[in-house]
């Protein structure tokens with residue numbers, strides 16, 4: 001199993017890429033602030049689970065994720081990623 005360094009922002013960041021033990025999640029729009037255990041997430045979703053996918057899961061309860069005009073206004077993001085120099089784009093790569 002080879003791990004490839006992901007330096008381009010187009011590569012989705014996965015749980016494997018994140019070295020910390022705590023994944024912090026925040027949504028300014030919803031006034032939400034959560035911390036998740038990375039090991040638990042890996043067990044649950046697998047190490048190749050991307051943060052985009054994780055964001056989808058986490059923002060399910062967010063009323064701003066899908067509004068009537070179809071615009072994603074949820075601001076769920078992962079402060080832990082930027083702290084660790086990893087990129088996060090909320091767009092899914094096809």
Ligand SMILES: [Zn+2]
Nearest residue numbers: 027030062074
């Ligand atoms: Zn939200």
